[in-house]
Amino acid sequence: MLIFDLSRPGRRNPAHAPAAEASADDIPPHLRRRQPPALPEVSELEAVRHYTRLSQRNFSIDTHFYPLGSCTMKYNPRACNSLAMLPGFLARHPLAPEALSQGFMACLWELQEMLAEVTGMAEVSLTPAAGAQGELAGVMMIRAYHRARGEEGRTEMLVPDAAHGTNPASAVMAGFTVREIPTDAEGDVDLEALRAAVGPRTAGLMLTNPSTLGVFERRIDEIARIVHDAGGLLYYDGANLNAILGKVRPGDMGFDVIHVNLHKTFATPHGGGGPGAGPVGVSARLAPFLPVPMVAREGERYRWLTEVDRPQTIGRLSAFAGNAGVLLRAYVYMRLVGREGMERIAEMATLNANYLLARLRAAGFEPAFPGRRATHEFILTLRRFAKEHGVTAMDFAKRLLDHGQHAPTTYFPLLVPECLLIEPTETESREALDRFVEAMAAIAEEARTQPERVREAPHTLPVRRLDDVRAARELDVALAEG
Amino acid sequence: MLIFDLSRPGRRNPAHAPAAEASADDIPPHLRRRQPPALPEVSELEAVRHYTRLSQRNFSIDTHFYPLGSCTMKYNPRACNSLAMLPGFLARHPLAPEALSQGFMACLWELQEMLAEVTGMAEVSLTPAAGAQGELAGVMMIRAYHRARGEEGRTEMLVPDAAHGTNPASAVMAGFTVREIPTDAEGDVDLEALRAAVGPRTAGLMLTNPSTLGVFERRIDEIARIVHDAGGLLYYDGANLNAILGKVRPGDMGFDVIHVNLHKTFATPHGGGGPGAGPVGVSARLAPFLPVPMVAREGERYRWLTEVDRPQTIGRLSAFAGNAGVLLRAYVYMRLVGREGMERIAEMATLNANYLLARLRAAGFEPAFPGRRATHEFILTLRRFAKEHGVTAMDFAKRLLDHGQHAPTTYFPLLVPECLLIEPTETESREALDRFVEAMAAIAEEARTQPERVREAPHTLPVRRLDDVRAARELDVALAEG
């Protein structure tokens, strides 16, 4: 039932309308609306009941194990939410004078410092609203850097074929052409291909390390040397930062730019698709180009840094200072976890992934990179199930839902056939991992004995498998009026 | 799965323990605990996930229609919760100096005033923690009143046989003996029996009006006269106040004492069984006996009234000032609804009940009092279904759960066979009532055609019908250790 189905003309919530009838007669008639917009007219109880019940039709971290590779679905501490939503923070206008903003700005400044420390970067700007916007800011800084040095000819961004789709998309948005670099059989960047690709057109290389294949790029030193020697810069996609927190810092690996997904590594909520936050950190030579605003500390006072202070900035990415509320949540999380906790996160995330891999292997599943150590995530390929039983990775994914387990990431990275990318995160217990193994083993058995049952999954959710083709073909993205 | 099943020795939540190890070595060993208590040891995520999922195993107003007679399960506005939980209110110590309490006390004083107004009473004390405690306070004031006048012989409390169980129980706790007054065939108090019962031992009469039979006691004037003439006082059980808000005030009907269930009429949450709040209001002659503390206003300042100010008080009912947070929620609710809203509540609650009754009658159900106008609730008797199909009121109740409708109150009042006491409240829409009628009609049809299906209900809930006999016989009220 849609909220519109509950609507009745004239149903009202007077508690949410100003008491006095106000006039807007001074607005000329030709600029006014003729018909009120057909929004739902429901009582507060109906709305509360409708959206409470809708919420119950979701899986979420708070209800289910969520081993979604590359997404770092870890526990989102509730303190981060309640403290970021204190009245004083919610009420602050983004353009309030600095004198009325020192508490908020102190949090931002400290967050800049903490992120710079854990990434090994010189400076951090918090303004990008999400990972992809952080990427865009990052590659735009690379562009601005080369231009500032008169190297307008560096127009090519190198991207491994295993990269997240946002990498090439961001590079294109920043005006680069994209050149793909292949991956070798062990999951590392093909160094020969890289050497062949670099040159005077090279602006930089975008890399995730550990890569999206769930392995650590072992020759990162060599890669950095090749790219830097060719005059390019190294971009670090922070999507997998959780794997190496406190163990090795992107700055120490030679990266010049990094974006950090606060909604992954630093536990801010995914919210059903956002908001995230994608702060960018840079080495000293790129600092002049960071997007504004940023926060500076001068003695005991904090002040905003704008275009005036940073004339070479790539500019603004949103109307105000990015997703402030997300930043506050990450700030709380980082304070709770602290210096030592950072390292422990990487350790236990890696332990969980390797344990889960070991147990799934023992249960007969095939790793995509059997010779490699898993990082915080790993890939299984189900090609044998697909071939022998006609049961695909998608079928496994859907059947897992029936077992009360969210599906891993499927069909990504694209270069591994029938793959599941599995990331348990450090916040899951060993028992939770064991239950996942049991479910996978049960589905494998079912695939052999009753493959139809798996192919037709899910069976126990609010809906059965949905017709995506019809959704795209008979596009229905808004309820017709009337 | 119990939270204890998730427990593992040594699992910790250091975010919730003070950082520094503190010593308590000065406490003598013979006064110290030897073994730590076997509380669960789980991670924060495990606890959040466990209790989130448990919550989903409940019906609640926020998810279901709840036509529970005599319980007034109306919408609990979320503003009442969020405003009562502002940091300044949560942080206030109950014994904080008055100088640091004026904001809180202003709310209480205004709530006293508002409750006095809507009940037609002279003064109100907010301290009783629930309806039953309000009743106890009420009958104790009646006792204190008679004693203050030297009438120790008034030891008998009259209670109609249809009364809530708390009425006689409270009277006994206050040291009275209870004498039941029968109800006549039309649902009114049997006046002859009342006349016969009153006398010099009469302390008072406890009455709910409208009564628990869902009808208005039409001869309340006469009842008041009989009791008062005999030297007794009239107690008003506020459980059904929602029916008459703004239409007729208990004080105007001649009642001397009233308790109000804020968690019914004034929309504070039931919370799975409490907390409630049961303020008591009294006419002027009983005012000296009100329980303390209360709030007085003197000029612009508020101050506490205690035993010092009210030497004849019946005393204290709890350590501090009752369920303050519930009082704040009711305060917010009453301000939102306002003077005119009070009357509208009674009107729409009554309209909903009469509409539902009319439609259920049309669907073939039998009202317990067919000649009477329903108030905010009404009673059906399912004796015909029990007799003809072996399907009881309890079976109907359980089968309603399968239809996503909470069951009405069953088997209360005790004097109507196979009864359902149905109270829709004013916050439910006509469509919600129609869906209930459809469900009832469907069950009636099923009772005729597949009675087993009804008798074995529920079928779609987390558990099927539970074995209450075994629960009482093989009493298991705490998990054994180890």
Next chain:
Amino acid sequence: MPFIPHTEDDVRAMLAAIGVDSVEALFEEVPPQLRSRVGERMPAAVPEMEVARIMHRRAAADGLPVCFAGAGAYDHHVPAAVWELATRGEFYTAYTPYQAEASQGTLQLIYEYQTMMARLTALEVSNASLYDGASALAEAVLMAVRANRRAGGRRVLMPRTVHPAYRATVRTIVSPQGIEVAELPFDPATGVTDPAAVEGPVAAVVIPQPNYFGRLEEVDALTDRAHAAGALAVAVVNPLSLGLLKPPGAWGADGVDIACGEGQPLGVPLSSGGPYFGFLCCRREHVRQMPGRLVGRTVDRDGCVGFTLTLQAREQHIRRSKATSNICTNQGLMVTAATIHMALLGPEGLARTAAACHANTARLAAALTAVEGVERLMEGPFFHEVVLRLPLPAREVLDTLATYDLVGGVALAGDYPELGEGALLVCATEKRTEEEIGRYAEHLGRILARRAPPCERLRPR
């Protein structure tokens, strides 16, 4: 009208279905001479925006003072997760779980709560909660008198070291039933009850631990003396203290019979004194005398485990005038919070919190008694709360401290004139910092020295 969904069309159609022509006609059975309207003491409706403004202003007006008061209500850390979960609609707006199949969430939670409380107190049975600590003690006394009807008569011993408001509440509630509450004195030098003062015949002996002064009573001896006198032993305890202190079920040779107390330290914010919750635990043999709700584990018709309210025959809605108590509502939502709170803290978190409170109070006592003229009033071991003597009336000092946004404790002279006007009960929970303790000592020093205050006060007096 807020929260009322009815449109004019709805009202018309519904009246037609009923067969009347106006809403007013539905009130035809109400005698006209009784009809009235709500008057001016009830203000007109205001929108949520306006109520929010009022409440924000009032909450801010009462501020966030630093709290050194205890006396039965303690400023503990409550994990954010506790109330984010407890206020979920499915907990917050559910009714009493009479329809068990539709209430397994609440019922299982209460079963977990009962288990936790039984383990904390080392007794076998816990009910599903009562209103608060004071009324729980009253119910415990009534229960003990019922359970011990033959042996003990209707006399109960109550140490004066029990919280004064608890004693007042017990008086209010039990006196109409002809129960005599005899008070046991304490030694002002030590602030504890002499076990030798316990003498029969008596139905029950109340034993507080820690007592109102924060002092630790000799609970083993008191329990044994109570039993020797034919009485039931009724413990009244701070549940947080049970992370460290011997549980009532292990006091003396046989343990107490009943334990009760205030649940507020287990995840309930101070919030002006309520809603809190009373807990009540007992030995299994007394379960049928227990007031209040009780959840049992059972099976459904398929043999699957489920939970249900049980032994309802004790309760007023079944037994009416013969019930164990008139209690109906419990404090379900607070129990929800407390259960989540205990699950998050675990045994170690509870013990560490208790130890930190205790150590902080020791630090506070040291800092304040370093101020000239301030001294500890009662010798001997304590838990997380101590009595000091100030050289000025405590009430006045507290009023002055309030102007610096400090709640400095609770003055005792009103309830215990024998302790003198200077007697002050103070407490520093795990939340109090060195800096806050230092600030208190500094202000106290200045006040006692009657030095000029700093340039401006935070609040007008």
Next chain:
Amino acid sequence: MPFIPHTEDDVRAMLAAIGVDSVEALFEEVPPQLRSRVGERMPAAVPEMEVARIMHRRAAADGLPVCFAGAGAYDHHVPAAVWELATRGEFYTAYTPYQAEASQGTLQLIYEYQTMMARLTALEVSNASLYDGASALAEAVLMAVRANRRAGGRRVLMPRTVHPAYRATVRTIVSPQGIEVAELPFDPATGVTDPAAVEGPVAAVVIPQPNYFGRLEEVDALTDRAHAAGALAVAVVNPLSLGLLKPPGAWGADGVDIACGEGQPLGVPLSSGGPYFGFLCCRREHVRQMPGRLVGRTVDRDGCVGFTLTLQAREQHIRRSKATSNICTNQGLMVTAATIHMALLGPEGLARTAAACHANTARLAAALTAVEGVERLMEGPFFHEVVLRLPLPAREVLDTLATYDLVGGVALAGDYPELGEGALLVCATEKRTEEEIGRYAEHLGRILARRAPPCERLRPR
């Protein structure tokens, strides 16, 4: 360690299952010379209690000033129910609904949102949100250029009456793609754009309503001129205003092609500027050029209605470098809030709120221009925001007002030097009271008269 469940036993057993003897061994593929530790700029862990203290203190330090600033972020009433529901774990901690069957809650809600936004703007399609209003405008410009590639080239007209930060964001985001953003001037006397200035060839014309100054543009003429020039018309609107103002889909003869804007007025608190959400709506013919997620209604294998992400082939995770945008994350939680907010307000609530804001701002303008030396700067109709000229530099006046806990508006001179140092943009939403407006006028009068301030300021300057 917080939020990590592993006991020592767990770690041992898990290492054994892996077949290594230490956690360190799991990092064997990381070159040793790169290993490092986190240093001192990252502080040690503190418990939640301590972080809570810090955050409470900082939030209180920034206070709850009375807000007369707008400029793209508005202090509206948000019903309590909105965030009590939006922060339910099932919404708050869910991932992007790629697994549709396990995400019907979020997916249906987004479908409802898309419907509401389409109705509000009178266009056919809405996406599932973008980051904020400014970046949504940038995406709208990119989209328009793509959709109008043949006719329009890469030139876009942007009135200077568009929010300066929006223009800056558009510049940042679109300039690398070689798109030329040409600015259209405004008449300082009226503060609006002259439709005659719109001339082709041009790919798109941006049309703000109300504009940054609160002034109402002649949107019909602008839209028609844009279309006449072969351009797509891109509206940037305040969604709350659409309760009263003509929706972009109805502007001019044919309506605009794309509408976007800042969703914050629909239930999102001010919260320092984010997270907010950008909305983006368009005519159906442009849907394949739309960036961001889109939810469609479909059926499952039993024919039952369900919801799923659709047209994913536009997106980066499928199309990579050829995607319509690099955008991945949207602002799902804010959309959740906005959807609930719109459901609670309904059409009448939205219209009444818009009217109340407008009337309040008129009252504010009257009160402030009654102060000597203050005048309105731009003639003509406005919506809920106006520009005033002060006889002193606005920036200085605002700093002084801040000491009285007033956010007095936004100074314009930095972005619009031509308006003079005294130009001030003010706004009074439906939350502002007569008393607050009066207080502002009083303080302003005193400041401008350079009279002595009242005895003490709330805050040090």
